[in-house]
Amino acid sequence: MITIEATNVTKTYGTGSVAVHALRGVDFHAREGEFVMLNGPSGSGKTTLLSILGCVLTPSGGDVRLFEESLAGKREKDLPRLRLSYIGFIFQGHNLVASLDCRDNVALPMRMRGWSVREANREAEHLLRRVGLGDKADRLPSELSGGQRQRVAIARAVAGAPPIILADEPTASLDAETGMSITQLLKQMASEGGHTVVVVTHDNRIFHLADRIVNIEDGRIVSEGH
Numbered sequence: 001m002i003t004i005e006a007t008n009v010t011k012t013y014g015t016g017s018v019a020v021h022a023l024r025g026v027d028f029h030a031r032e033g034e035f036v037m038l039n040g041p042s043g044s045g046k047t048t049l050l051s052i053l054g055c056v057l058t059p060s061g062g063d064v065r066l067f068e069e070s071l072a073g074k075r076e077k078d079l080p081r082l083r084l085s086y087i088g089f090i091f092q093g094h095n096l097v098a099s100l101d102c103r104d105n106v107a108l109p110m111r112m113r114g115w116s117v118r119e120a121n122r123e124a125e126h127l128l129r130r131v132g133l134g135d136k137a138d139r140l141p142s143e144l145s146g147g148q149r150q151r152v153a154i155a156r157a158v159a160g161a162p163p164i165i166l167a168d169e170p171t172a173s174l175d176a177e178t179g180m181s182i183t184q185l186l187k188q189m190a191s192e193g194g195h196t197v198v199v200v201t202h203d204n205r206i207f208h209l210a211d212r213i214v215n216i217e218d219g220r221i222v223s224e225g226h
């Protein structure tokens with residue numbers, strides 16, 4: 001089943017002489033259980049595309065359908081509900097809540113989806129163990145290394161098992177071994193959990209784990225490979 005379908009998506013930042021055409025008509029799709037990597041040079045539009053697929057940004061033109069629900073015509077205020085229903089997002093720079101310990105950061109999206117404190121905490125601890133941080137549940141993000149914070153962000157993105165998981169350079173701040181294990185976790189979410197996982201990456205150490213690699217240049221998809 002196709003879970004993400006983008007058709008002729010454009011995005012222009014600014015207007016007139018300062019306009020930047022970040023996306024120039026992108027067609028993209030991904031399926032249930034698929035692990036797709038988006039690759040391309042700096043400034044090619046990868047983060048913009050991921051943000052549009054993740055209902056963080058609205059496109060200037062074209063349409064995106066998530067589970068056949070069209071985003072065209074949706075207003076900014078509709079986007080949080082769509083994100084909560086469909087999306088787990090791992091941002092560049094992880095966006096953890098500084099005042100919450102790791103357990104509460106990971107539990108937060110499940111609480112927002114209506115889980116009880118007890119269930120959400122138990123699942124948060126389970127996910128923290130899966131990313132190798134079982135002993136850090138009571139720590140604040142400021143007490144962790146950059147790589148550890150990234151792993152907490154990954155646990156939070158997969159918390160509550162959203163059907164679509166989007167990650168922007170998830171291995172950028174990680175050493176080779178941690179990067180590989182995080183990528184394997186994301187791949188497992190796709191192959192065993194049936195999630196659709198789309199990862200923006202430059203990291204050629206992890207390309208071999210992708211089901212499909214989509215290459216973007218200058219706001220256009222130029223090729224696809226395996």
Ligand SMILES: Nc1ncnc2c1ncn2[C@@H]1O[C@H](COP(=O)(O)OP(=O)(O)OP(=O)(O)O)[C@@H](O)[C@H]1O
Nearest residue numbers: 013014020022040041042043044045046047048049
């Ligand atoms: N908020 C913004 N306002 C104006 N221009 C922007 C904005 N965000 C991105 N851009 C521009 O849009 C283009 C695409 O940016 P985008 O961040 O999507 O690229 P990217 O492929 O993710 O790059 P990188 O690999 O460096 O993160 C770039 O030219 C960038 O400068």
